[in-house]
Amino acid sequence: MSGPAVHPVTEAPLPREEAPPRVRMKDVQGMAGTTGALFLRLCQFVFAAVSLCVMATTTDFPSVTAFRYLVAAVGLQSLWSLSLAIADIYALLVKRSFRNAGAVSLFAIGDGITSTLTFAAACASAGITVLIGNDLDKCNLNHCTRFMSATAMAFLSWFAVSPSFLLNFWSLASR
Helix, strand or coil, rough: CCCCCCCCCCCCCCCCCCCCCCCCCCCECCCCHHHHHHHHHHHHHHHHHHHHHHHHHHCCCCCCHHHHHHHHHHHHHHHHHHHHHHHHHHHHHHHCCCHHHHHHHHHHHHHHHHHHHHHHHHHHHHHHHHHHHCCCCCCCCCCCHHHHHHHHHHHHHHHHHHHHHHHHHHHHCCC
């Protein structure tokens, strides 16, 4: 007589839980390699270059340290913005965006440094122009309107670099 055959029940192997696919962030206009980034870079470059040219055409800017600092800061800002505008043009031509963490971190760090330098130089220059114009009342002896124009252009350059920094930093932080 034979009894029912009992076989040990083996459970079916559980399906391996796969990690959910990493969702890539969409290209937000203003991030490196987009048309928004190219527009911001060109604005940064133009404002910084205009500030640099206006300051360089005055004869007495080297006599004030804040104005020399402004010339150095907007010179660096214009070179940085122009080089990244060229990189953005390349990325748009080959229809690729910058996803490399190293490149994005370089852009974010560079934007952070140049924006800080530009903002500090613009603030220092604004303080000197207020001192010359309002406190000392010596605008007729100096190029106050040129100093004010160059300072305003430096602030506009800083306003254009801030979104680039924030978007690149956000892209880096969301990885």
